[in-house]
Amino acid sequence: MKKMLFALFLLAAGFTADAQRYAIIDTKFILDKLPEYKDAQKTLDDMAAVWQKEIDALQQELDKMYRDFEAEQVMLSDELRRKREDQLFNKEKTLRDLQRKRFGFEGDLFKKRQELVKPVQDKVFNAVQKLAVARGYDFILDKSEGITVIFADPKLEKSEDVLKELGVKN
Template structure:
């Protein structure tokens, strides 16, 4: 009889604890994205653009390499004035190559912008589905395990940032 009472009391404590416990789920956004045809198409387009732009850079690099070889071979026969002119041409061609690399592949460059244009709508679609799932199933947190563990959804009512600011004496 005592075991039965302890079992029921333990079960009630567990039920009360789990009713107050935060609910969470884990998902793998990379796995989800890889299964979406529109994401695969966006990735394919980005790969094609990237390859095309890399060929453009490679051609410019080949031209620059030839200019250097020609300069090295002819340098001894050039006057100081012509030598300076060729060095300036080499410098300008190098700058053109660096600028084009930055324009195509740099931070907020063409590839970044194209990725935002093509991939972000698909990511937003997944995020909206995650939010809908969180609301429907009553999750407080949804964690994404695809690139380390990151919070992809958190119920705003659980955010305690304002409480911390108050504790630190910071007003809004």
């Protein structure tokens, strides 16, 4: 899908390329040069390491519980075996919940990354917009993770024209 959109972009650019100005940036390179980004990354890495130790400790407890259960299972009554199986299940659930809470989508790490990194990314985005306006760029592409349009002059937006061509009415 991304390649198709980029191909459409190139096709549209070919028709209107006479006076348009382009620039390419590498946001990863830019971010890596910013001290506040490095500080945010270090804070996130430190937090992730602490949380990973917590999860590893729980995993070791669970592994020990499984080994003990396997060794004693033969000697346990049905009721005691079910009780131990429930304990194992609950411990596994606690571990999975903690992993999800810390590292899952919209987990603690995600939220902390938003809190620490997003302001730096916004600062870079604002600088890109300022540069685009000051130097008269119509498009600024980001090459750090494939080609992504990071700024486009709104007057060049032709999505409505494409929809009209396709016979789609808004």
